Amino acid sequence: MGALFVGVDGGGTSTRCVVVTESGEIAGRGRAGGANAISVPDPAANLRAALLGALEGLDPARVAGGVFGLAGAARAAEPAERAWREAGLAGRPAVVADVLVAFTGATDQPDGAVLVAGTGAIGARIRDRRIVRRADGLGWLLGDEGSGVWLGRRAAAAALNAIDGRGAPTLLVVRVAEAVLGAGAAGEDDGPALTQALIAAVYARVAESGPAWLGTLAPVVDAAAREGDEVARGIVAEAARRLCRTAGVVLGEGARERGTQAERGPDQIGAGPLVLAGSLLTEPTELAHLVRAELGRRAVLVRAGDNAAGAAALAVRAALPGDPRAAEAHRVLIEQGGPWG
Incomplete structure (x- = not known):
C-alpha cells in the first residue's frame, strides 16, 4: 500500500x-x-x-x-x-x-497573488509557493476589511442606526431582526425595545459562538443589496473598494507607480494569476460581481x-x-x- x-x-x-x-x-x-x-x-x-x-x-x-x-x-x-x-x-x-x-x-503556478474574502479577509503575494507579502488579515477587531464579519458588523450597526434615527431607513432593520431574533421580530414598534433586543441577542451570539458568528449576517446584506436597498448597496460597495485596495497592495500596483520592475524586486512583480478565494468571492454574490469587475481589468483572475x-x-x-x-x-x-x- x-x-x-x-x-x-x-x-x-x-x-x-x-x-x-x-x-x-x-x-x-x-x-x-x-x-x-x-x-x-x-x-x-x-x-x-x-x-x-x-x-x-x-x-x-x-x-x-x-x-x-x-x-x-x-x-x-x-x-x-x-x-x-x-x-x-x-x-x-x-x-x-x-x-x-x-x-x-487553484493553480500549480509557483508565483501569483491571492485575495480571500470569507469569514475574514486577506491578500498575499506568492513567490515559489511562499508568501512574500501580506495585506490585511488583521482579525475581526482590527481589519479583515470586506470580510463576512466586516459585512455583518456593518449590517447590524446600520439596522440599529436606522432604528434610532442616526442612519437612513433600510431593509436591514427587518432582515437583521429576522436573522437574529426570528421571523416577525420587527413589527410596528421598531424603537427602543427592538434596539435592546437586537443588542442583547448579537452580543450573546458572539459570546457563545465567537466573532465569526457575525459573518452569518453577510448574506442578509447581499440579499438587501440585490433588492436595491441603498444602505445595503453602500455597505457592499465599500467592502468591494476595500478588498480591491488590498488586492492592489499584493499585486504591487503602488510599486509599479513608483519605479521600474528591477527597482521593485521579485516580490512586487505583478506576474502570475490572482486567485479569488473565500465564499464571498467564489459564490455569485453582489460583492463578487463588483470585485471581479474591477480586478478583472488589472489581473488574470482564477477562481479558488x-x-x-x-x-x-x-x-x-x-x-x-x-x-x-x-x-x-x-x-x-x-x-x-x-x-x-
Missing part, C-alpha cells in the same frame, strides 16, 4: 480535510466546524474531527505527512499538532497560512478550488521535492477540486 498525505484547510466557519495518494487521488474527506484560533473557542477539536472523518476506513500508519492551512499559522501550530496526535498520526504536520493553500488549491487539496499538494511536494510526480499530483488535485456540497 502506498503512502498517504493529509491536507487541511481550517477557516473561520468550517474545516475541510482530504487524504490523498502519492498520485493525487483523493482517498478520504472530512469536515467539521471552524478552526480559526482568533474567532473559534476550540479549534483543535474541529481539526481533530475533520481529520478523523477523512481517515475513516484508512490506516493512519500509511500517512507520511500533512500540511495544515490555518489563519495565524504561528499560534495555530499547537492546536494542529494536538489534533494530529489525537487522530493517531505519527510525526508532526507542517502548518502554513490558509491564504497559501487557497493559492495552491479546494483549499484542502491545495494543502495536500504542498504535502506531496514536500515529500517528493523536485519530482515530476509531485507536479502531476498537484495538477490532478486541482482538477478534482470541486465543490464540497
Whole structure:
C-alpha cells in the first residue's frame, strides 16, 4: 500500500480535510466546524474531527505527512499538532497560512497573488509557493476589511442606526431582526425595545459562538443589496473598494507607480494569476460581481478550488521535492477540486 498525505484547510466557519495518494487521488474527506484560533473557542477539536472523518476506513500508519492551512499559522501550530496526535498520526504536520493553500488549491503556478474574502479577509503575494507579502488579515477587531464579519458588523450597526434615527431607513432593520431574533421580530414598534433586543441577542451570539458568528449576517446584506436597498448597496460597495485596495497592495500596483520592475524586486512583480478565494468571492454574490469587475481589468483572475487539496499538494511536494510526480499530483488535485456540497 502506498503512502498517504493529509491536507487541511481550517477557516473561520468550517474545516475541510482530504487524504490523498502519492498520485493525487483523493482517498478520504472530512469536515467539521471552524478552526480559526482568533474567532473559534476550540479549534483543535474541529481539526481533530475533520481529520478523523477523512481517515475513516484508512490506516493512519500509511500517512507520511500533512500540511495544515490555518489563519495565524504561528499560534495555530499547537492546536494542529494536538489534533494530529489525537487522530493517531505519527510525526508532526507542517502548518502554513490558509491564504497559501487557497493559492495552491487553484493553480500549480509557483508565483501569483491571492485575495480571500470569507469569514475574514486577506491578500498575499506568492513567490515559489511562499508568501512574500501580506495585506490585511488583521482579525475581526482590527481589519479583515470586506470580510463576512466586516459585512455583518456593518449590517447590524446600520439596522440599529436606522432604528434610532442616526442612519437612513433600510431593509436591514427587518432582515437583521429576522436573522437574529426570528421571523416577525420587527413589527410596528421598531424603537427602543427592538434596539435592546437586537443588542442583547448579537452580543450573546458572539459570546457563545465567537466573532465569526457575525459573518452569518453577510448574506442578509447581499440579499438587501440585490433588492436595491441603498444602505445595503453602500455597505457592499465599500467592502468591494476595500478588498480591491488590498488586492492592489499584493499585486504591487503602488510599486509599479513608483519605479521600474528591477527597482521593485521579485516580490512586487505583478506576474502570475490572482486567485479569488473565500465564499464571498467564489459564490455569485453582489460583492463578487463588483470585485471581479474591477480586478478583472488589472489581473488574470482564477477562481479558488479546494483549499484542502491545495494543502495536500504542498504535502506531496514536500515529500517528493523536485519530482515530476509531485507536479502531476498537484495538477490532478486541482482538477478534482470541486465543490464540497
